[in-house]
Amino acid sequence: DIQMTQxxxxxxxxxxxxxxISCRASQSISTYLSWYQQxxxxxxxxxxxxxxxxxxxxxxxxxxxxxxxxxxLTISSLQPEDSATYYCQQSYSSPLTFGGGTKVEIK
Amino acid sequence: QVQxxxxxxxxxxxxxxxxxxxxxxxxxFTTYTIHWVRQVPGQSLEWMGWINAGNGxxxxxxxxxxxVTITMDTSASTAYMELTxxxxxxxxxxxxxxxxxxxxxxxWGQGTLVTVSS
Numbered sequence: 001d002i003q004m005t006q007x008x009x010x011x012x013x014x015x016x017x018x019x020x021i022s023c024r025a026s027q028s029i030s031t032y033l034s035w036y037q038q039x040x041x042x043x044x045x046x047x048x049x050x051x052x053x054x055x056x057x058x059x060x061x062x063x064x065x066x067x068x069x070x071x072x073l074t075i076s077s078l079q080p081e082d083s084a085t086y087y088c089q090q091s092y093s094s095p096l097t098f099g100g101g102t103k104v105e106i107k
Numbered sequence: 108q109v110q111x112x113x114x115x116x117x118x119x120x121x122x123x124x125x126x127x128x129x130x131x132x133x134x135x136f137t138t139y140t141i142h143w144v145r146q147v148p149g150q151s152l153e154w155m156g157w158i159n160a161g162n163g164x165x166x167x168x169x170x171x172x173x174x175v176t177i178t179m180d181t182s183a184s185t186a187y188m189e190l191t192x193x194x195x196x197x198x199x200x201x202x203x204x205x206x207x208x209x210x211x212x213x214x215w216g217q218g219t220l221v222t223v224s225s
Contacts, residue, residue, distance in 0.1 A: 034211040036152075043202055043215035044152065055213065087152055091210035095168045096142075098152040 002026050002090050006099035014107045019075040021102045023088035028068045032092035035064055035073050037084045038101075044087060047073070080106055109133040111141075111203050111216035118222045124191040127219045129203030136184035137161045140206035143177060143188045145199040146218075157206060158186055193223045 003026035013019050023033065031051035036044040046055050051071055052064040061076045075082055083106050088099040114128040129141060142157040156167035158177040165177050171190070179186045186203060201219045204212035 032210075036212075043218050044204075044212070045215070046211060046213035049208070049211040089152070089211065094166060096154040096210060098154070100151045 001095055002029060002093060002097055004088055004090055004097050004099035006086075006088060006102050008102060009100065010103040010105065012105045012107050013078050015078055015080060017078045019078050019082075019104060021073040021086055021104075023066075023071040023073070023099050025069045025071075025090055025092075029090045029092035031067045032090055033064075033066065033071050034089045034091065036087045036089065038087065039084045047086075075104075078104075078106065082106075109205070109214055111205065111214060113201075113203060113216040113219045116220040116222070118224065119193050121194055121223055121225055123193050123223075124189060125193060125221050126187055126189045127201050127203075127221070129186045129188070129216050131184045131186070131205070134205075136179075137181055140210075141177070141179070141186040142204045142206050142210075142212055143175075144202045144204060144212070144215075146202070147196075147199045155188070155201075160186070190221075193221075195223050197221065198223045 005024045007022045033051045034049045035047040037047050038044040047058050048054050048064045063074050065072050085101045085103045087101050110132050112130045117125050119125050137160045140157050140159050143155040145153050158165045174191050176189045202215050204215040
């Protein structure tokens with residue numbers, strides 16, 4: 001199974017800050033990487049797929065990059081509504097697996 | 108709009124079974140896959156398996172093999188996930204999600220809390 005490792009597990013940043021979340025795969029997954037946002041008590045929401053394709057309706061301050069084993073999710077200017085937990089997920093091979101999550105808090 | 112609506116919360120005793128439903132609307136049900144993902148409180152997401160709503164083919168995570176069955180009723184645009192021999196570690200929120208393209212998930216159902224307790 002492909003292991004997905006996210007870092008950091010949590011972070012605290014101020015409104016307007018640039019925030020970067022890392023996701024590493026235990027083997028190459030090309031660009032078969034998706035990102036989700038989950039707020040407390042809610043279902044996850046798809047942010048982007050194939051590493052960098054932004055889902056319709058997702059703010060352009062969010063962006064994704066990477067290929068192979070290292071990926072990043074960047075929020076260019078953190079907003080209060082970005083407070084959530086973010087998960088990466090690989091779809092290169094079965095079983096589909098998720099990272100452990102990164103909790104983003106606003107200072 | 109595309110929507111998945113799940114059945115309500117369940118409380119079960121150890122050893123029992125649970126059946127969670129997921130009703131799709133806003134798209135042609137048989138064109139996509141439906142995946143099941145669970146989340147133990149405070150933990151990450153765990154993919155459990157999927158069903159191809161076009162042909163009924165299924166695939167399950169090895170750890171659930173023999174305990175989980177995913178089925179569907181195309182006339183009702185509804186998928187079902189049955190988990191048997193429940194234990195306390197199965198207490199979790201269970202989500203269904205539509206599978207797209209390269210197997211990413213959008214949208215997700217609202218989640219169903221299954222509590223296993225004696």
